[in-house]
Amino acid sequence: MTVDTRWLDSKQKAAWVRLAAVLELLPAALDSQLRRDAQLTHFDYFVLAMLSEAPGRTLRMTALAEHTTATLARLSHVVQRLETRGLLERFPCPEDKRATNARLTDDGWAKVREAAPGHVATVRENVIDALTPEQVTQLAGIADAILHRLDPERARAAVYERYDLNHSEDGPTGRR
Amino acid sequence: MTVDTRWLDSKQKAAWVRLAAVLELLPAALDSQLRRDAQLTHFDYFVLAMLSEAPGRTLRMTALAEHTTATLARLSHVVQRLETRGLLERFPCPEDKRATNARLTDDGWAKVREAAPGHVATVRENVIDALTPEQVTQLAGIADAILHRLDPERARAAVYERYDLNHSEDGPTGRR
DNA sequence: CGTCATTGGTTGTTGCGACAACCATTGCAC
DNA sequence: GTGCAATGGTTGTCGCAACAACCAATGACG
Secondary structure, three states, rough: OOOOOOOOOHHHHHHHHHHHHHHHHHHHHHHHHHHHHHOOOOHHHHHOOOOHHHHEEEHHHHHHHOOOOOOOHHHHHHHHHHHHOOOEEEOOOOOOOOEEEEEOOOOHHHHHHHHHHHHHHHHHEEEEOOOOOOHHHHHHHHHHHHHHHHHHHHHHHHHHHHOOOOEOOOOOOOOO | OOOOOOOOOOHHHHHHHHHHHHHHHHHHHHHHHHHHHHHHOHHHHHHHHHHHHHHHHEEEHHHHHHHHHOOHHHHHHHHHHHHHOEEEEEEOOOOOOOOOOEEOOOHHHHHHHHOOOHHHHHHHHHHHHOOOHHHHHHHHHHHHHHHHHOOOHHHHHHHHHHHHOOOEEOOOOOOO
């Protein structure tokens, strides 16, 4: 095969090794906190959070799949479980009989607001509060650059702006 | 519960949302490349890589588990599969009859050297080459800070130095 | 108004990770 | 040297994600 591999120099390797470790440990930490405190996967939480910000707390399955970076098949299974638990409900879309809408129930809305503080605290503890303000800014730039390689379409789509952690007492978002 | 939640400001949220997306997409990208080109999970690769650098290409299961940030149970399953495929072999440790050693076979050694170039290329493509040299340095600092929160013990142990991507033609590591 | 490709979604199967139960060996206490 | 806790590892079961097969509705084209 290719014999002219460009290996990583020591600085690059140091960065990569540490990132790889974070990739292994951070998702596990987030998942276990949400599981323990809210009986929710991080992905479950993400799904509920996206719905909570949508107009009418309702989204088409396809749209929800895009927001959550998931395949439709995966989303279908997850939504099925969440529906069984009464956190959301599905109903056929009036405009397009092929389509299905998912809507957050009142219980689901309560669940999101209940789970948000603990989740934010975990994010702070393990990420944000571990960094200086400059590093937070740097991280945004770095992650953005990586995203443009991983998924150019979505990265440009500014979908990421919507992942809103500010579930305050009076509403789903901090912007008014 | 706690009513005084410290929510994320917009800069912090921007950083977190993008990091969350990377956490979702990057492991999938790494896994699928290695699966496609070498029939290996990223974790499988990691296991083989650690063994390839160990003296005698051999490690105790417990030691291997520490190097790979895995539980013993998980490692046991993975090693079982790799043993079936002939990439490594297990044998009882002479000094301690409770213990089991795992040793890389010649086939396993060949597999690691065959898989390394493609893996490094993927890492470059999606991470390193997406960043400026300054960002690479920043990333190392950021990831290190996060690691100290996630796993203080291991972060200090400099185990991460050992994740060596430089599998050149004449040996397992770049240091001589 | 048929047929054919596309879109939207669900379901079955498979493989892996987490957790818990379990067995064997070792080391220590007395 | 017997009891017992700690260490080292394996196995079984459960839950979830990926993949593929499938069905239903839509729309474009003739």
